[in-house]
Amino acid sequence: MKGNPSDTYTITLDDDVMVHQIIERSTKIRTVGMKDPEELLARVDELHPIAVFIDIHLGNGRTGLDILPNLRAAWPFCPILVITGTPAETSIVKALNSGADDFIRKPLIPDEVDARFKLRMADAAQKAAKEVVEFGDITIDSAHRTVEGPSGKRFASPIEVNLLACLANTEGAIVEKDALKMRCWGQIKVTDNALHRKLHAVRQLLKDVSDNVVIETKYGVGFYLKYLGQGQQHLDVAS
Amino acid sequence: MGAAPKLDDACPIIDAQKLQAIKNLGEPDDEDDFFKELLNIFFQRCPALLAELDAAVAAKDPVKLERSGHALKGTSGNLGAMMMMKLAEQLEVMGRSGKVENASEVLAELHKTYPVTKKELETHWL
Numbered sequence: 001m002k003g004n005p006s007d008t009y010t011i012t013l014d015d016d017v018m019v020h021q022i023i024e025r026s027t028k029i030r031t032v033g034m035k036d037p038e039e040l041l042a043r044v045d046e047l048h049p050i051a052v053f054i055d056i057h058l059g060n061g062r063t064g065l066d067i068l069p070n071l072r073a074a075w076p077f078c079p080i081l082v083i084t085g086t087p088a089e090t091s092i093v094k095a096l097n098s099g100a101d102d103f104i105r106k107p108l109i110p111d112e113v114d115a116r117f118k119l120r121m122a123d124a125a126q127k128a129a130k131e132v133v134e135f136g137d138i139t140i141d142s143a144h145r146t147v148e149g150p151s152g153k154r155f156a157s158p159i160e161v162n163l164l165a166c167l168a169n170t171e172g173a174i175v176e177k178d179a180l181k182m183r184c185w186g187q188i189k190v191t192d193n194a195l196h197r198k199l200h201a202v203r204q205l206l207k208d209v210s211d212n213v214v215i216e217t218k219y220g221v222g223f224y225l226k227y228l229g230q231g232q233q234h235l236d237v238a239s
Numbered sequence: 240m241g242a243a244p245k246l247d248d249a250c251p252i253i254d255a256q257k258l259q260a261i262k263n264l265g266e267p268d269d270e271d272d273f274f275k276e277l278l279n280i281f282f283q284r285c286p287a288l289l290a291e292l293d294a295a296v297a298a299k300d301p302v303k304l305e306r307s308g309h310a311l312k313g314t315s316g317n318l319g320a321m322m323m324m325k326l327a328e329q330l331e332v333m334g335r336s337g338k339v340e341n342a343s344e345v346l347a348e349l350h351k352t353y354p355v356t357k358k359e360l361e362t363h364w365l
Contacts, residue, residue: 022277108317
């Protein structure tokens with residue numbers, strides 16, 4: 001597509017390649033077209049789209065809804081628009097509940113595709129701008145997935161940065177275990193072990209950037225972020 | 240389910256406004272290639288989907304009827320092929336409701352409509 005940097009692209013998941021082309025032309029942004037949800041899932045770590053378009057009905061009984069929670073977990077700030085040619089409202093509601101931001105109906109109308117795309121991109125930019133959270137002496141930038149403190153700056157995975165931002169947003173209040181899982185993984189069921197492994201990784205990350213901010217555990221309840229402040233020493237003892 | 244729309248019904252073969260909106264997506268220097276490519280995709284995809292519908296009707300398979308009807312509805316609608324879209328939608332609905340008895344009549348109409356649509360596209364839009 002003309003006039004766009006090669007590293008800016010959307011992803012379109014639809015079994016009809018005509019849809020890939022119409023979306024690319026309507027948005028004037030290059031799209032990486034795919035037909036197979038499994039292929040998209042397999043490449044989710046290497047791809048960094050600015051927006052994703054997903055057909056609900058992908059043919060052969062497959063549905064784009066199944067992978068929505070995975071995509072939302074991988075790309076927390078990326079607008080996801082579902083495409084539907086079915087009048088059933090239930091699938092749209094399900095899509096929105098599974099992490100989609102908006103929907104587009106088939107037959108596609110180019111002006112509508114572009115308008116919805118631009119609207120969601122504007123929302124995402126506004127959301128990202130707000131996603132810089134400060135806690136104690138650290139700054140968590142969810143849009144750029146960085147955590148910075150007096151000892152340095154670290155990049156974090158989407159789930160790690162989500163987890164930390166979630167704890168920081170409550171300003172030291174306890175976040176229940178299940179609420180934390182929902183915020184970080186959406187509707188994907190995860191074990192307590194998976195959560196603890198991720199918390200361990202975030203604790204390591206925090207140590208790299210600051211000596212003063214730690215994640216504390218309230219056993220049987222949840223977790224909270226604590227600022228030790230000047231002169232205090234973290235004893236690494238859970239409450 | 241009402242009777243299948245006939246070719247002389249009020250429903251147009253092509254919705255010119257919809258199709259023109261798609262054609263306008265082509266940039267001035269490659270408009271023909273972009274649009275030709277879309278029509279070629281349509282001409283390749285329709286016979287394959289019609290064959291799938293034939294198989295679904297022959298096997299009285301409502302699930303495949305719904306899926307292939309849905310796919311043909313989408314691809315026809317994107318090019319403003321309204322008569323085909325409506326017929327395909329009827330098959331999709333029949334499949335979804337498990338009522339495949341009258342599907343062969345609608346499918347026969349679809350088989351008649353596709354060549355007319357193709358000719359219209361080739362004659363007036365390419």
